[in-house]
Amino acid sequence: xxxxxxxxxxxxxxxxxxxxxxxxxxxxxxxxxxxxxxxxxxxxxxxxxxxxxxxxxxxxxxxxxxxxxxxxxxxxxxxxxxxxxxxxxxxxxxxxxxxxxxxxxxxxxxxxxxxxxxxxxxxxxxxxxxxxxxxxxxxxxxxxxxxxxxxxxxxxxxxxxxxxxxxxxxxxxxxxxxxxxxxxxxxxxxxxxxxxxx
Amino acid sequence: xxxxxxxxxxxxxxxxxxxxxxxxxxxxxxxxxxxxxxxxxxxxxxxxxxxxxxxxxxxxxxxxxxxxxxxxxxxxxxxxxxxxxxxxxxxxxxxxxxxxx
Numbered sequence: 001x002x003x004x005x006x007x008x009x010x011x012x013x014x015x016x017x018x019x020x021x022x023x024x025x026x027x028x029x030x031x032x033x034x035x036x037x038x039x040x041x042x043x044x045x046x047x048x049x050x051x052x053x054x055x056x057x058x059x060x061x062x063x064x065x066x067x068x069x070x071x072x073x074x075x076x077x078x079x080x081x082x083x084x085x086x087x088x089x090x091x092x093x094x095x096x097x098x099x100x101x102x103x104x105x106x107x108x109x110x111x112x113x114x115x116x117x118x119x120x121x122x123x124x125x126x127x128x129x130x131x132x133x134x135x136x137x138x139x140x141x142x143x144x145x146x147x148x149x150x151x152x153x154x155x156x157x158x159x160x161x162x163x164x165x166x167x168x169x170x171x172x173x174x175x176x177x178x179x180x181x182x183x184x185x186x187x188x189x190x191x192x193x194x195x196x197x198x
Numbered sequence: 199x200x201x202x203x204x205x206x207x208x209x210x211x212x213x214x215x216x217x218x219x220x221x222x223x224x225x226x227x228x229x230x231x232x233x234x235x236x237x238x239x240x241x242x243x244x245x246x247x248x249x250x251x252x253x254x255x256x257x258x259x260x261x262x263x264x265x266x267x268x269x270x271x272x273x274x275x276x277x278x279x280x281x282x283x284x285x286x287x288x289x290x291x292x293x294x295x296x297x298x299x
Contacts, residue, residue: 033283193255
């Protein structure tokens, strides 16, 4: 309780009452919202502004595989939040194991996406395949790039965790990469619906 | 953080997300044939499916933001910061949609 009041007192002096890295990540994520809104907005204009020749997504894309991949990304988000919950209790082993699980699932997501791209290109669907091709690869490609960067950053965080860098009191790094990772999951939830189901 | 609030039930949220994803995929493929005998026009059906799908996706996104990103337990100032880009984003999407709806 004493800690709580001490924190409350400190919170009164700062407007956001969070650590600098965490605040920085939230501001960055706010800019990311606008980035993906731009992509989604362009997609709406290009798709509904186009003539009626836009194909139904399930005629071109493999929806069942991507639905499974979506579920995999959701599972990786759960693993990430478990890693954070572990270090909040000072559980070092739990932190490392759940981080590793998150990395494996994140990398698998990118792997499945790469497989999907190869299959699509093999069937003649490329970024040059009209507006549908370019919007599809732009949206899913930028998201895949975000996932890849997240996996790389998380490998770095796991390295630091292996060296015992994070403690029950100081684990802002885990929280910040977690926020990024959940955001990437959140964006995919929307993109999957917009690109694959509608 | 955990000292100040009850630990969220992450596995429950995970179950919810899994269920909503299944419902989404089901909606995209089953609703059209299930409702085909009710005399609903093709355009109305498409609009209905899109509204349901977007609603489910926003529901899932909210679950991730509130529970996994812990927004539910953050300070009012941080909640406002997180919500801030949603206003211009919504304006942009609505303005774009007004061209076609």
